Amino acid sequence: MLLTSLDAATRDAAAVTIGEQSLSRAELLSAATALTSALPAEHPVAVYAEPTLDTVVAVTACLLAGAPVVPVPPDSGSAELRHILSDAAVECWAGPAHPESDLPVIPARGHAGGGAVLPPADDAVAMILYTSGTTGAPKGVNLSHRALAAGIDAVADAWQWSADDTVVHGLPLFHLHGLVLGVLGSLRIGSRVVHTVKPRPERYAAVPGTMYFGVPTVWSRIAADDDAARALSGARLLVSGSAPLPTPVFHRITELTGHAPIERYGMSETMITLSTRAVGDRRPGSVGQPVLGVQTRLRTEDGQGVPDDGESIGRLQVRGPMLFDSYLNRPEATAESWTDDGWFITGDVATRDMQGFHRIVGRESVDLIKSGGYRVGAGEVETALLAHPAVREVAVVGQADADLGQRIVAYVVTDDTDRAQLGGRLIEFVTGTLSHHKRPRDVIFLDELPRNAMGKVQKKLLGS
Template identity: 60%
Template sequence: MLLTSLASDDSNAADIADAVRIDNTVLSRSQLSGASAGVLEDLGGATRVAVLATPTAQTVLAVTGCLLAGVPVVPVPADVGVAERQHMLRDSGAQAWLGERPDDPAGLPHFSARSGSQQPHAVASCDDEDTALIIYTSGTTGPPKGVQLSRRALAADLDALAQAWQWSPDDVLVHGLPMYHVHGLVLGLVGSLRQGNRFVHTGKPTPEAYAAARGTLYFGVPTVWSRVVADPGAAAALRSARMLVSGSAALPVPVFDALVERTGHAPIERYGSTESLITLSTRVDGERRPGWVGVPLQGVQTKLVADDGSPVPHDGESIGRLAVRGPTLFNGYLNRPDATADAFDGDGWYRTGDVAVIDAQGMHRIVGRESVDLIKTGGFRVGAGEIETALLGHPAVAEVAVVGLPDDDLGQRIVAFVVASPAEPAQPGELIDYVAQQLSIHKRPREVRIVDALPRNAMGKVLKKALLT
């Protein structure tokens, strides 16, 4: 059973009165388990159900009830545009809204998420390969694609993370992230329901809310941790935690170092995608190296390949295209056999679209997306992330994004978009020289542009494609 902590035949499991705290609401394990009955009564036989994935008790009950009842869930972001939402509903074939609904429900019937009148054990039998979630990826070259995640993949990934992080029912997991992505929904909510730990959603991931939650295990994206280290009181409050986890974007090395200094914790960094779930992580009992995302989780294999398909050496320097294989992979894109075929090679390796380096100990460093972070300049292959890390070491740089722009001579020229630190003015020429001193000369930016802010999505990832125009 995917949600093992809610298994109705576990007579020895004591009910947890505050299994989930969200949106000023407390839900017990009995209430969560009983949500399956409401789904079976209202939506029994449904093939797919849309959930407006707001951080509310309705979302928690809807997702939990559907997973227990064997009804696939389509999480829909609350802030998505009308056209994109209609695409998700049409493409997924969702038959109803469960929980909250948008102002424009697109003609679908709506049901509130609730505990039904049947006993909680009245749940549907499910096969491990059945689809549990259909999560839509942001469409960079077309409409969003529906990623089909099986119950088997979710269970395998969450169990592998539990092993790497020593995640247990004694933990109190805290985050304030969106509930429609893998980070907030799968790891945060579903992971807690599988492990049996208490889960606290703070609404917004503010330093004050994190400090007040008094958790043992915290999830955050880099912007969250940047704000935490800027708040001495909040950072000190997290010293009592067991572990801090950063993901969804690269954690700047200065933020890593500041977390160590101000919270006493070297953060866990991990890597994954909607299609693969989490595949790499540093371990609670292993090395936590700034800028590196760890080793493959249990059951996961990785490899680096060159442009011609040949293997790339694991020397900690050579850049290659990252491919992964293992039990956490998705079951293809819904209604897109062409895109699914393109995502895998003939041996079942998933092409992540990311470029990385691996050292002799198996530690991975993600350079970035092949499309925007691998810069081919003057005959050299340069990773944008390495330059960004170097620039963040300069006191005048608060944020930075490095891209390759077309250049008639070099092929691509390295351009850095810099948000200056308020404490010190940033001088483009000085920053270019600084990188040339820190790294090989060919890795220096040819141009530095000072900007007020970098374009980011809801998870804090920089939208580099917006910088290429």
């Protein structure tokens, strides 16, 4: 059973806190079990995934009842909302509905009774997570109870996560990081979880925890707030994911808190497959080694192996027990995502060294730049630019060029007011740090980079 710790000895202690409200395990189990009797058996149920206790009760009830839960982002536009609800054939909402939906609503709490719940089959679909839809309509990712349990257990092994921990985060509850790891991980392992509603530095600092989860945007803001950062010095682990953590932020967080951040890598389709460990080496820019049960390999464009030298770039492929079963209603997309010998094609490019440490270069479609006959990883150029004191944020992309094939273009956020001169200085700075062919040909200044709810830069919007 996925949520084994709901029957743990600590049932009377606060298990989940969101803002100022809390539920013990006993209260959560009682409310969720009562709700299960009102849910449609084995039919997908939507949850309006705001950071509330009703969301946690609704998700828990769906998992107990064997009804695939479909977390819906609260900021979904009308077209995205219609697509998700129709694609998943959702019959109702558990808890509050999205304001633009007229599907029936089953309140999350207030139901009477609720007897014993038969655990769903391990291979049954537990959750349908929708991708960000950067290459078309969002795809529904079918994750089984077995996959969720295996993914959480593998991370717990890597991070030495136990019932003694208190997890603190303010991440969205419609995504892998905030919902599956932050909430379901805590419920499975038996630890406590405190959701700060908003991922603000002062809110993280106000909660005594042992593990703090954040995306790079959150950690960048904490790194800029000395008092908030120092307040986290009593933690055991500071975990960053969903996008690369800039090296200067890694070093600043380490300096202020005394803890080098844990970086990890995963996708909706795979959960977490790579991570640095609670005990062992933590390197800026590295997402570590395969977690329990995971194997990885790097392949060239023609399917050949890539040397484990920490420099050679290859297409990252993974396999393990926490991977998804299929894309909902997308058999062709599912087939295209797997090799003939059973490896999932992540779409990311990476390097790997002799110790098995991986560095993610980025998405093959936008972060592998082919310029003048060279293959350049956008992340390497971004790291070089972030070392310049005038650069606050940066995104590097390849744009079509008649001569080079692609030209390297850097989009920079800066507080420097002398932008006319800064662009040339930044190009020279990269030239002095990296190979000449890796320098940006253009530097474009923005007030902010386009990001999604998880803090990932939306590179396809740059230059459009």
